[in-house]
Amino acid sequence: MSHPRTLSVRALRSALLSSVLLAAPALAEETHWGYAQTVDPEHWGEVAGGALCSTGVQQSPVALSTSGATHTNVQAPSFHYGTSQVRMVNNGHTVQFNYDVGSTLRLGNQEYKLAQFHFHTPSEHTQNGVHYPLEVHLVHTDAAGTPRVVVGVLIEEGLVNAALFTAFRHLPRHEGETSTPLGALINASALLPFNRAFFHYAGSLTTPPCSEGLQWFVMKNPIHLSDSQIAAFERLPHLNPNNRPVQPLNGRDVGLQSAY
Ligand SMILES: [Zn+2]
Numbered sequence: 001m002s003h004p005r006t007l008s009v010r011a012l013r014s015a016l017l018s019s020v021l022l023a024a025p026a027l028a029e030e031t032h033w034g035y036a037q038t039v040d041p042e043h044w045g046e047v048a049g050g051a052l053c054s055t056g057v058q059q060s061p062v063a064l065s066t067s068g069a070t071h072t073n074v075q076a077p078s079f080h081y082g083t084s085q086v087r088m089v090n091n092g093h094t095v096q097f098n099y100d101v102g103s104t105l106r107l108g109n110q111e112y113k114l115a116q117f118h119f120h121t122p123s124e125h126t127q128n129g130v131h132y133p134l135e136v137h138l139v140h141t142d143a144a145g146t147p148r149v150v151v152g153v154l155i156e157e158g159l160v161n162a163a164l165f166t167a168f169r170h171l172p173r174h175e176g177e178t179s180t181p182l183g184a185l186i187n188a189s190a191l192l193p194f195n196r197a198f199f200h201y202a203g204s205l206t207t208p209p210c211s212e213g214l215q216w217f218v219m220k221n222p223i224h225l226s227d228s229q230i231a232a233f234e235r236l237p238h239l240n241p242n243n244r245p246v247q248p249l250n251g252r253d254v255g256l257q258s259a260y
Pocket residue numbers: 118119120137206
């Protein structure tokens with residue numbers, strides 16, 4: 001009596017098997033990546049264009065420590081940030097704030113453009129072994145649009161961050177959504193701590209393709225967001241966590257400039 005049913009299950013299996021086989025070549029060119037299960041950071045090296053994520057030797061983030069850093073006289077960046085309309089996009093990996101043109105960071109006579117900032121939860125860098133609830137990355141590009149300088153700021157729970165008040169009440173919740181709250185402006189200077197002591201090291205993008213050759217400045221002092229602001233980001237579907245684990249230093253020097 002069960003014979004016809006068995007046959008149909010076999011037929012179904014066979015159909016599934018051939019569709020898996022057909023799909024196999026496409027898997028070799030997988031471009032999807034994330035933070036959970038089979039697409040987690042351990043697998044980013046297998047993503048198309050992501051080889052450096054596993055073979056790179058100057059990768060970010062790293063574990064920062066005040067005792068392990070060498071006191072340095074690396075020139076501090078100077079910030080020339082103006083205001084921007086708040087223009088957010090949920091790209092499935094973070095919420096990115098695309099910044100209006102005209103804001104720059106200068107290192108000596110080099111000038112870089114503030115292109116965007118975005119958030120990770122928990123923090124990607126650790127300081128003295130501690131993860132913070134959030135970290136913001138301010139990404140600066142060269143004239144060709146290539147990221148060259150990233151400023152990382154650790155975020156701890158405290159008073160409401162007024163600069164992010166409107167934005168964090170209108171975070172785009174789902175991948176592909178954008179949010180541009182009417183009339184909402186932000187000056188990214190409000191995301192820098194008052195005391196600008198910083199760690200400095202040579203690193204990479206913390207997401208595929210994990211490109212190296214980036215200068216990292218991670219502020220030693222955190223800024224504050226309220227518990228409800230932090231929770232608003234933590235509650236976004238699929239973005240908690242969205243931190244890459246710390247990567248080996250492989251002999252890199254981490255400088256600490258405290259003269260601020
Ligand atoms: Zn980032």
